[in-house]
Amino acid sequence: MSKKIQAIRGMNDLLPKDSDLWGYVERTIADLFSSYGYKNIRTPLVEKTDTFCRAIGQATDIVEKEMYSWKESNGESLSLRPEGTAGCVRMMIEHNLPREGIQKVFYQGAMFRHERPQKGRYRQFHQVGLEVFGAADAKVDAELMMMTHSLWQNLGLKNLTLEINTLGSNEARASYREILVEYFSMHKNQLDEDSLRRLETNPLRIFDSKNSDMQALINNAPKLMDHLDGDSAKHFEQFKSYLNCLEIDFVINTRLVRGLDYYNRTVFEWTTTDLGAQGTICAGGRYDGLVEKMGGKPTKAVGLAIGLERLLLLLEEQEIQLANDKLSIYMITPSDEAQIKSMQIATKLHQELPNFIIYNDITMGSFKSQFKKADKANADFALILGEEELNNNQVSIKPLKSQDKQLTSSLDEAIKFFKD
Ligand code: ATP
Ligand code: MG
Secondary structure, eight states, rough: OOOOOOOOOOOOOOOOOHHHHHHHHHHHHHHHHTTTTEEEEEOOEEEHHHHHHHHHOTTIIIIIIOOOOOOOOOOOEEEEEEOOHHHHHHHHHHTGGGGGSSSEEEEEEEEEOOOOEEEEEEEEEEEEEEEEEEEOOHHHHHHHHHHHHHHHHTTTTTOOEEEEEEEOOOOHHHHHHHHHHHHHHEEEEEEHHHHHHHHHHHHGGGOOOGGGGGGGHHHHHOOOOOOOOGHHHHHHHHHHHHHHHOOOOOOEEEOOSSTTOEEEEEEEEOOOOOTTTTOOEEEEOOOOHHHHTSSSSOEEEEEEOOOOOOOOHHHHTTTTOOOOOOOOEEEOOOOOHHHHHHHHHHHHHHHHHSEEEEEEEEEEOOOOHHHHHHHHHOOOOOOEOOOOHHHTOEEEEESSSSSSOOEEEHHHHHHHHHHH
């Protein structure tokens, strides 16, 4: 026998049993974001490697070690997207969109990062991203918090904490960087290899370290919050006051710096303690300088990304049952004649009852085995085409989830029954 073929480690299939849940979550997110006037966009899965390097920053985990990149025959390096903001910014610039006014957009899809696969961390995973271009006001930052807060409520999620911080202006960060280098240099013997490198390239990123041995050192480091520029401090105060107005609880986490290089001012994460180490299910921040850095006109921007696999793990962990609003009909057709007829009937049912799921069994077992399959499919009704029904040009409806009596009628009356 040949060797069984297998998927690549860290890249998952969506199995039929999980498809309703994924569909429900994706629809809930898209409906909510659309209802706030955000437009759904799509960008390619592949971009020039340079697009990601410039946007995300050289001294980041993603660019240093997580990207899937290759060379084309003309020597150009391309990469699978590790996140969505870079491509979205590239699109905004290429199509000159911010010139037309504020752009509020969202997108969903697969992202690729070469990480060590574990629960909540995969090599192909899915994000829904949301970005706003052309608005500096902290009201927009607060709007993103309001939308995500509503989303958790709509999905029935509990135990999520909003952590916020501010990274100030580029200038404030530059002078803080020197203070930080001095501090970590004094404790060089406690730094791991990664952090020693970051001390040279990007010392702020040391805060992003997941090494538990270094947490005390990190906790005692000087805080950026104490070295903020005036405008950023004011922006942060406004952001907090809007959150208070909206009655959204938050905690300030001065160690929150985020993994990407492009952020300034507001940064935030929605975290949970229910998922172990992979507890961040949504993260983002402001990136006012990025559009210009990528070759566009100066355009203030803010955005976030939700990790869908982690969101689904959390729904499962919190045992949240999603209401399935679609009713379903299972057609019981225990003879050849009934099967032929059932094709026509199913077509009519699909036309008349677009919100129903119609299962048209093609196996033609006994009554009993077909009813068993209807139960397994969790159908609400059986539509029976037995010999008697066929002879009288009728159908029978048997409710499968209540004790209500079986009804026999014409097809038109049956459709009327389902419509009510
Ligand atoms: P982490 O610190 O967990 O590595 P990150 O800072 O790299 O996260 P972002 O780039 O901000 O993550 O991505 C936004 C969200 O996407 C994360 O909060 C998480 O929910 C999800 N995410 C990121 N990387 C992965 C991955 N490898 N597998 C599954 N989900 C991921
Ligand atoms: Mg990461």
